[in-house]
């Protein structure tokens with residue numbers, strides 16, 4: 385790595401999207417956690433559909449956001465389109481200032497507990513985990529292979545969603561099924577969104593003016609995928625996603641918790657095969673299965689118009705959230721804060737209000753005026769009298785990945 389190479393490109397490849405950021409890590413603020421070192425940010429959406437969309441903002445040049453629509457067939461094409469956008473701003477991947485490329489990798493199993501420089505053996509292991517992260521790991525692998533082809537000389541670093549959760553105690557991670565079968569097939573709770581849970585729990589402690597070791601936090605990461613975690617003194621002690629990102633909360637298109645016997649029933653009685661059940665639970669369930677929409681904005685709009693199906697979907701979503709807040713309060717014993725994050729958690733005030741409503745006896749409440757504030761900054765939404773702080777803490781998986789990547793290549 386050259387002495388002047390201080391930039392990191394971060395790729396967060398989802399099942400049908402790529403979020404990316406180019407950061408300059410020599411900027412002291414980007415090292416400590418603010419947005420100052422961001423040179424370019426963007427998003428490719430609806431990959432593989434008829435009209436994909438690329439939105440690119442070159443912050444370094446002060447240029448306006450550029451949006452292009454047109455077909456982008458796969459993640460390889462998406463990444464090449466991103467590279468072309470960066471090149472157009474003089475921020476191309478050929479820059480000698482680029483120190484590394486950091487990749488979000490969703491499933492790292494038990495092997496990867498920390499950021500890892502990617503080689504063929506690491507890629508093989510990520511590939512081996514495809515069956516337990518079928519929506520995510522294949523996209524991550526394509527992202528890595530394409531980036532390697534564009535810059536074979538650069539270190540590529542994998543930052544795993546599962547890493548933060550590897551501290552869970554055995555009694556939280558192990559399912560109550562036959563031990564030999566579970567161990568033979570590595571069946572256990574792994575948990576996901578760990579980079580976000582780690583970042584948000586740390587930021588929440590900061591908001592309270594305390595060290596992470598001093599606080600117990602329930603983090604509610606509510607995006608299209610959604611998960612809850614119980615973080616005690618900076619360490620994850622339980623989380624709602626399991627072997628795969630299907631378990632736990634009601635999500636945009638995933639069912640979350642369900643009696644596993646439903647799957648036998650669908651096969652024996654409804655005549656579905658494995659793949660059909662998989663698609664049903666991962667892609668046609670959750671909010672979209674309940675009411676036909678997975679975007680919380682649309683669901684709130686329909687509720688305001690008196691739509692009963694949207695109302696019921698919302699109520700089911702909130703009921704599940706409340707159950708996890710209760711469960712993790714008991715797991716933690718003492719809760720200092722509940723932190724809402726990701727697309728829904730950061731933006732949907734009615735979700736926050738409804739999830740906390742009625743929890744006054746548990747020391748939790750939401751102040752309506754504080755909850756209505758829109759901001760990119762971490763903020764409290766509980767009234768001053770509440771024993772438990774309720775907060776909105778915007779996540780920043782890309783910054784966290786950049787910091788971990790840069791630290792590793794400079795170690």
Ligand SMILES: Nc1ncnc2c1ncn2[C@@H]1O[C@H](COP(=O)(O)OP(=O)(O)O)[C@@H](O)[C@H]1O
Pocket residue numbers: 398606607608609636678679680681726727728731732
């Ligand atoms: N202004 C908003 N109000 C309510 N919900 C929102 C708003 N903006 C985004 N969302 C929700 O956030 C979701 C996307 O969250 P995000 O964290 O970006 O998800 P992912 O990373 O899983 O793609 C959308 O599907 C939508 O439900």
Ligand SMILES: CC(=O)OP(=O)(O)O
Pocket residue numbers: 398490520545576577607608609610629
């Ligand atoms: C693991 C997971 O569910 O990720 P996402 O929310 O990006 O789909």
Ligand SMILES: [Mg+2]
Pocket residue numbers: 607608609726
């Ligand atoms: Mg996400």
